[in-house]
Amino acid sequence: MPRPKTRIQIRNSETILEAALDVFSAHGFRGATLDQIAEGAGLSKPNLLYYFPSKEAIHQTLLTRLLETWLDPLREMDPNGDPVAEVMGYVRRKLELSRDYPRESRLFAIEILQGAPRMREAIEGDLTALVAEKAKVLRHWMEEGRIARLDPVHLVFSIWALTQHYADFDVQVRTVLGEGHDPYAEAGAFLETLYMRLLAP
Amino acid sequence: MPRPKTRIQIRNSETILEAALDVFSAHGFRGATLDQIAEGAGLSKPNLLYYFPSKEAIHQTLLTRLLETWLDPLREMDPNGDPVAEVMGYVRRKLELSRDYPRESRLFAIEILQGAPRMREAIEGDLTALVAEKAKVLRHWMEEGRIARLDPVHLVFSIWALTQHYADFDVQVRTVLGEGHDPYAEAGAFLETLYMRLLAP
């Protein structure tokens, strides 16, 4: 596996990762096969393994990239902004992530569901640290009386749960809603109401 | 595969299903192996296949049983009870399900995440019908002004998302919270506050 250098190498690596995301997010790590990924990428199986040393390596690359994207919306929550607006902004950005990157959401969900065998350190490190930092900000806002007093970590959990649900349980959501619905538009309105009521001091 | 009749047959079938639930919920359908299940059940692999004709059949049996358990808490929501108490009761029962049956929750989550390949009809049938029925009840309560006006189906989604999160993302929840926390006790208190504020007319 060459460190991608030439333009062709970079382009092929990206094509492979794109196809792999499709397959891993739909079937999980074990359920995915190199044949499927190769077919999706329009390459032969050995050629795939010219770019990545193993199935494991492809998966690892996807997870590593994913985490950064995933934490960004929370990072952007500004301690100096208006508290309610900042939390609502976070909810909105997180819901947009579910809408625009549902495959990434499912990849992440499957990994955590199975005990995070390939992501433990990231969760114990970056993610936990970021939540601790932002929980402190939230607690500060609560003490100032600018938002309602709540457990700040469970508040963050609630935002994760409610927004990811629309990506991860997409099939169920669409089936139950039936025809003629825009799940994300409705979710946006519902969550706006929910957090407005919840956060009011 | 004999229809379980004798006491030994029933006991062995149950032992197998118990072990299978462990393995399927931890690794997904493809990730699970008959070897693991057999070891967990204390039986040989061929003996396993004496009780169930295939891996698929074991999985199917688990899913079918699961759905009933899963829908019960919503079924119990009484149209003639006090609206706020009924919704809060549903939230509580659903959270208890997450706490007491986390493996079942994860089995269900993995199935839906992967597009519900083995549960489509159940979701399109029983589950959708039950939600439609209860949404009607909720809408009625809203029109009477006894709870706040909200999209009733998304209200149900929110209860699913918030309660299942604690079972499905258990690893993440415990890691982020750190030592010395009781996730379900805290979640119970948090969700009580959340829905009290949300439902107040």
Added chain:
DNA sequence: GTCTATACTCGGATAGAC
């Protein structure tokens, strides 16, 4: 009913030609 042995398939990875 339960075991040992084994058939058979699938899938990840490698060899080596071009």
Added chain:
DNA sequence: GTCTATCCGAGTATAGAC
């Protein structure tokens, strides 16, 4: 860099003795 051919391990399922 990309291909064909192939190896090899893992895993589902079956045959058949006891």
